[in-house]
Amino acid sequence: MHADPSNPPAPESDHLYEKVADKIAQLIAQGDLRAGERIPSVRRMSSQQGVSIATVLQAYLVLENRGMIAARPKSGYYVQPRRRVFPPEPAMSKPAPTATLVGMSGLMGRLIEAVNDPAILPMGAACPSPQLLPTQKLNRILASLSRQAGNDAVEYDMPPGCPALRRQVARRSLDWGCSLSSDDIVTTTGGMEAINLCLRAVAGPGDTIALESPTYFGILQSIESLGMKALELPSHPRTGVCLETLEGELKRQKISAVLSVTNFNNPLGSCMPDNHKKQLTELLARAEVPLIEDDIYGDLAHHGPRPKVARAWDRQGLVLLCGSYSKTLAPGYRVGWVAPGPRFLQKVKHLKYTSTVASASLPQMAVAEFLQNGGYDHHVRTLRATYGEQVNRMCEAIGEHFPSGTRVTRPAGGFVLWVELPKSVNSLQLQDDAMRHRISIAPGPLFSCQQRYTNFVRLSCGHPWSPRMEQGIETLGRLAQEQLDSRARAGAGAAAA
Ligand SMILES: Cc1ncc(COP(=O)(O)O)c(C=O)c1O
Incomplete structure (x- = not known):
């Protein structure tokens, strides 16, 4: 018998139900639990993880709210299909025609320093995760x-x-x-x-x-x-x-x-x-x-x-x-x-x-x-599909969390995304702000000797998609929005003065 998941009793601690939710989210992100598959029952999860039924119910409610699972009456909880909603793509670039x-050299240091620091979310350098390599x-x-x-x-x-x-x-x-x-x-x-x-x-x-x-x-x-x-x-x-x-x-x-x-x-x-x-x-x-x-x-x-x-x-x-x-x-x-x-x-x-x-x-x-x-061919077949899925996941998360007006490429290969933010976002400032949250990104001006692309960032999808990555994208989106809001306030202040 299922308790009413929309009104679960108080769980042991916020921390614990989030941990349980993250475990399931990770399995879904990695593709170990796929759309349409049933996730472990509340009772089974409770005994597997050594937590109370209330904690599992709360965890499943969190996942339902995130749109990752849905309850089916008298049957249990199932993984929801992903909404594949991608933001629009950027247009052709327009650099100046002068050599x-x-x-x-100065801009690269920070990106390189972040590569070997496991505490930093690795969305800056285009490095594949060793987990995905043989x-x-x-x-x-x-x-x-x-x-x-x-x-x-x-x-x-x-x-x-x-x-x-x-x-x-x-x-x-x-x-x-x-x-x-x-x-x-x-x-x-x-x-x-x-x-x-x-x-x-x-x-x-x-x-x-x-x-x-x-x-x-x-x-x-x-x-x-x-x-x-x-x-x-x-x-x-x-x-x-x-x-x-x-x-x-x-x-x-x-x-x-x-x-x-x-x-x-x-x-x-x-x-x-x-x-x-x-x-x-x-x-x-x-x-x-x-x-x-x-x-x-x-x-x-x-x-x-x-x-x-x-x-x-x-x-x-x-x-x-x-x-x-x-x-x-x-x-x-x-x-x-x-x-x-x-x-x-x-x-x-x-x-x-x-x-x-x-x-x-x-x-x-x-x-x-x-x-x-x-077995190079076999390895590369798996890697290609994995990179494809990681790119799609990040694209979707950007669509969900980044300010409106954001554009993202939709590459058919490789594992990097080129993201165009609204014009007044400064990607060098975004890199500074992101580093304070231990997130590494590659700001657009790195990719042009004319120092163009000040409102672009490159994000790497070389690491397995995870709740930590999703949170990272959410944080980046919030930081970009904060820049937009503060510029809008400054603009309104100047107009009023
Ligand atoms: C387009 C491109 N060319 C060359 C390289 C360098 O490759 P390697 O690490 O084999 O020197 C990279 C690395 O990111 C790259 O993205």
Whole structure:
């Protein structure tokens, strides 16, 4: 028999019923309890958790109020389907058409400091949670390799780097529309080194690199450290860089290279359609301008086939393709690679040697072994679906808790969201306020060397969705609303004065 859940007797303590509610909410958030499934009965939960019936009833009432469960007469409590209500998407970006020297090192410190602090809610850096990665399996592989590898584990692994890893990357390139051979590939210390080597291979200090706007700040930082200029191009949250603008700028000014994150751009989430990739490579072939293609998120489509890379349409050897296993396997291993194409292969190998000599051997060997025998495809299938669900959850929570007028991207892959807040919200101030609540976010100006996007933030969905994340989004929404309210009051005060 069920007591009336709308009028439960007093529970033992607020704290306890919230804990019980959070446990169930966590199971729902992780997908262990799905829409339509029955949750444990009040009696069972009470004996399982060692709490009173009243406490469980109060916990279930909280979950009902949050819309997560519903009671069915004489049957029990069931998980409610999620309301999939997403906010609208931002429009095409509109950066100024001038190449700019980059100067943004100061803004990054705080984001980086927060990465390894478990007390801080990790929505700032685009790091996947170790919980979602095959950490134990990789650790086992690494342990067994270090027992068996002998001298190979300690010797310099000279460029082009670990043969087993290059073979595995080459084998997988068929999925992206290329047919690379292991001789086409140079292994690197993460994707960032691959990009840095490519920039140095195709351009020098003072040269202009055209790229999407907004762009991942690590890329802007690399351009800054090499004394190059960045030309930010208008970009659409679905289809990426505006090709008409790029065509016009190629005629108007000297551009030494284009750098594009073609698949699931960070932070925009855009994925360039195949016909755009083809047009882009043809356009750049006509202009004889190299394309540095960063495909670090390409394996992370939430549904459907893995998108191709622009390199698939390259007939002139002008596309330098970069990748890494930081978003799918182990960011800490720092395993990346570049396929520079025939024109730039020797130069990139030489630059690799002169910058860091070689990358660490064991992590490369471990990734190669995982790719060959560790079930990479199965792992990535699960990861893609998980990231997709986490992105949807965060999108919905933003719709629920952020001020009206907020817009959010709806990426089809990867795990970051680009959020446009009402114009008068300052995202640098929001970052300060959020840090006081131990929440890390990435403010918009980080993603532009023109310091644009002052009312944007990038939020990472790389960690499992949980009540703590939901609360974090609620807090961010409240902080943004407080900024709006205080600006409205200040405006009203000034008008009255
Ligand atoms: C678009 C993009 N490129 C490159 C990188 C750097 O990758 P890695 O950690 O492999 O150096 C990142 C990391 O966030 C990224 O988002």
